[in-house]
Amino acid sequence: MQGPAADGDRGPARSARELSGAGLGGRGRRPDARGQRSTIVWRNVVLMSLLHLGALYSLLLIPQAQPLTLLWAYFCFLVTALGVTAGAHRLWSHRSYKAKLPLRIFLAAANSMAFQNDIFEWSRDHRVHHKYSETDADPHNARRGFFFSHIGWLFVRKHRDVIEKGRKLDVTDLLADPVVQFQRKYYKISVVLMCFVLPTVVPWCIWGETLWNSYFLASILRYTISLNVTWLVNSAAHMYGNRPYDKCISPRQNPLVTLGAIGEGFHNYHHTFPFDYSASEFGLNFNPTTWFIDFMCWLGLATDRKRATKSMIEARKARTGDGST
Structure with missing residues (x-):
């Protein structure tokens, strides 16, 4: 999962070939000629x-x-999290369910509150992460250590393999979604409004909180916590925990990350069955993002939830799991 990039690419949509690589090697993010040195x-x-x-x-x-x-700060944290988990991750990156226009608009606004790159860039980089996990083409390759996979990957220019492999991805579905393209076009102003202005102004206007407290608690503290919770999926959930579904890959089941990231810590399962909308074998258990998606389906705003079957899961456990539960 991603984090904010201060130098992400912006601008109007172009062709799929042009945009699939745009931003991966943006200003200040190109590796050197050999692709080896990490330029800060x-x-x-x-x-x-x-x-x-x-x-x-x-x-x-x-x-x-x-x-x-x-x-209010905690409520904003939950909205922020859903913009990443239910939105950029499970909907737009993996297409694990379908969302109608009102829900996509809400999730795009929530994603702007998260300020972790626009939906297009987040989803494209996440697809690279899944396809080339734990290689030099992985934007936050966990084999480079906890610090790098947690936050250090934002401090250095991207490896050339991330750029080259990213250009080959099919992102036509993202280009075809008008909500994704609208958010991308107006991303900067949407981030200012959703990530900083709205969380600050509501407590000040409605119940008389000071602007100082509102800004630092509902904006700065909430934003920082949400970033680190997201980054723990890249770092801790790739290093600590068991691997009941596939012991040959790095991602693991991490209960603490699951609690903080509202259901995204069942990471060995997710990398084994990335198409599953619940990102977990256990359905609603400890998975607020799944609760939200199911509730949206009940309201008629989401459809076509994809799931791994029980027989598929058990067969995979027997074949590649580490024997844990």
């Missing part, structure tokens, strides 16, 4: 350092804040 992107280092310092300062403001402000 100092702008990202500075911005992420300032963001995390701001989040640490935000902790000091919690005792001063009104309870409603803390509840």
